[in-house]
Amino acid sequence: MTANYVAREVGYAMHGWGHGDRATNEAFAPIGTYPQKIDALFADVRALGFDAVDIWGAHLSPDWATDAHVEACVDALARHGLTATTYATWVGPANVERSCELTLALDTTIIGGGFSGDPETLAPTLEKYGVRLGIENHPERTPAEVLAKIERGGETFGATIDTGWWGTQGYDAPRAIEELREHLLHVHLKDVLALDEPHETCRWGEGIVPIEECVRTLQRLGYEGSIAVEHEPETSDPTDDVRAMRVELEGWLA
Numbered sequence: 001m002t003a004n005y006v007a008r009e010v011g012y013a014m015h016g017w018g019h020g021d022r023a024t025n026e027a028f029a030p031i032g033t034y035p036q037k038i039d040a041l042f043a044d045v046r047a048l049g050f051d052a053v054d055i056w057g058a059h060l061s062p063d064w065a066t067d068a069h070v071e072a073c074v075d076a077l078a079r080h081g082l083t084a085t086t087y088a089t090w091v092g093p094a095n096v097e098r099s100c101e102l103t104l105a106l107d108t109t110i111i112g113g114g115f116s117g118d119p120e121t122l123a124p125t126l127e128k129y130g131v132r133l134g135i136e137n138h139p140e141r142t143p144a145e146v147l148a149k150i151e152r153g154g155e156t157f158g159a160t161i162d163t164g165w166w167g168t169q170g171y172d173a174p175r176a177i178e179e180l181r182e183h184l185l186h187v188h189l190k191d192v193l194a195l196d197e198p199h200e201t202c203r204w205g206e207g208i209v210p211i212e213e214c215v216r217t218l219q220r221l222g223y224e225g226s227i228a229v230e231h232e233p234e235t236s237d238p239t240d241d242v243r244a245m246r247v248e249l250e251g252w253l254a
Contacts, residue, residue: 001054001188001228002041003088004108004238014234024058035072039079046080048243053082054186054228055106057089057113064099070105077106082109085226086160086186090118092131100129110162112136112186112228119153126156134160141169143179150183158183164190164230167209168199172219174210181221189214189249190230201231203241204248215252 006020007013009027014020028037038059045053060073077084084106090113091099103111112134115122124135133156140146142160150157159180166173177184191207193200204211218227229245231238 001056001088002045002059003054003056004042004230004232004242005041006056006058006232007234008237010179012233012235012237016234020234021058024056025061026066028059029061029064031066031072032071033066035076038073039076042076042080042082042146044239046082049082049246050229051081052085052226053077054086054088054226055084055187057087060087060102060106062089062095062102065098065102070102074105078184086110086112086134086228088104088113088136089124090114090116090133093121096122096125097129100253101129102133104129110134110185112188114138118127119149119157123153123156123181126153131159132156132185134158136160136162136188137165137169137176139244142171143176146180147183158185160186160188162188162190162199162230163209163211163214164188164199164207166191167192167197167207170195174213177214177217177221181223184221184223184225185212186225187218187223187227189227201233204245215249219253 009023010020086108087103087106089099091111109131113136135146135149139145146159161177163173166176191202191204191209191211193202193207229242231241
């Protein structure tokens with residue numbers, strides 16, 4: 001997932017997610033340099049051995065992405081032999097329509113992210129475009145909280161499991177997968193160093209989330225969607241860790 005590079009534009013000296021998010025948006029918004037920057041980003045993803053990618057909104061934002069941005073992004077995906085599985089952006093009443101347009105332009109139908117506003121307000125636009133919103137658990141402390149929001153949004157809503165955030169919230173991630181199994185649209189497979197804030201990611205096995213157990217639970221449940229390898233360190237390049245994690249995941253899934 002391209003959000004792994006949240007700290008890249010600040011030289012891996014990030015002071016909170018907002019710092020990296022703002023810098024990434026500022027770096028990628030200018031259309032004059034966008035084709036080169038998105039091409040370089042996807043080249044790095046491909047070099048890690050991936051053929052599919054979850055595209056973060058800061059790399060193609062509903063707030064600034066023009067048709068020219070979209071064309072450059074889609075061209076770069078094709079050039080590097082990558083498929084976009086999901087679009088990871090924050091959705092609200094003001095940008096839901098553009099978010100749906102960008103999702104379809106990426107040849108996917110799943111948004112994996114958070115949202116603001118009422119689910120009932122967003123659902124008609126999602127339904128109009130045939131796009132589903134997989135709620136990525138961040139503030140929610142239990143799967144029951146996620147399920148309550150899904151119920152309000154109806155068939156257009158589902159769940160994006162973020163195993164790291166279940167760790168931060170002190171909830172057993174494999175159990176959360178079980179409880180949300182009927183609504184699973186996407187998975188962000190992530191480990192974190194400790195319970196509660198700050199939400200500090202790490203290489204699998206170095207934190208508190210039972211990552212392999214999460215994968216085995218997904219296998220047992222017959223999950224067939226995509227699994228994103230996620231690690232977003234604030235002060236170091238995640239490249240080597242992400243490459244090793246991909247190999248580890250492929251071994252579990254073999």
